[in-house]
Amino acid sequence: MGTLIESLIAAHIVVGSLFIFVGSLGLVRLPDLMSRLHAQSKATTLGVGGCLVASMIHFGALQGRVSVQEVLIILFLFLTSPVTAHFLSKAYLHTQADPEADLPQAQGDSDWSTFGTYVQGTMRPSKPGIPPSDEGEASA
């Protein structure tokens, strides 16, 4: 392998592993669950992507063909990492968050829509005095 390809692989490995370490360092240092979730999901996915690109270049240079398995892994991580972050934040909202103290104020006269309930085809918001909307969406 030429030195250009070797330095490319080495640079991707170093940058990817640094991102992974910084993303996990955020779990130790940050004060709140939401901040930790933000740091972990962004930085860790990017770091694993960097390591995967290094693996693709490495095995492409060794075998002379493009390997699809790494693309599958990073595609799966890009698809599922936002879904897990969404579920974790929703669980936090419904179990731990104090709506007055922790959450920012929703715009207009309605509340956060995740706190409403779904009754007989209409969406009833959690604050009294607001008319129910016609869009049918389950609450959780």
Add this chain to the structure above:
Amino acid sequence: MIESALTFGLVAVAAALLCNAYRLVLGPTTLDRVLAVDTMVVNAIALILLYGIREGTAMNFESALLLAMFSFISTVAFCRFLLRGDIIE
């Protein structure tokens, strides 16, 4: 050059795993621990990748894909249990 980069990468990912273990032991709430386990699995995927580069074989990448799938399903199931009290209704 790749060997020293691999050593640095493996040490960094191992330190990240230690940080996740710290949050798993200490985390004041359950959701902190769920987040720590999910991050541990993603770091294990990176570890498998770097080990595969080091050994020169691509045979271990299916286990990385399987780990990704299992971690996603288990995190979603746990959060759904916390939200609903049941996983499949």
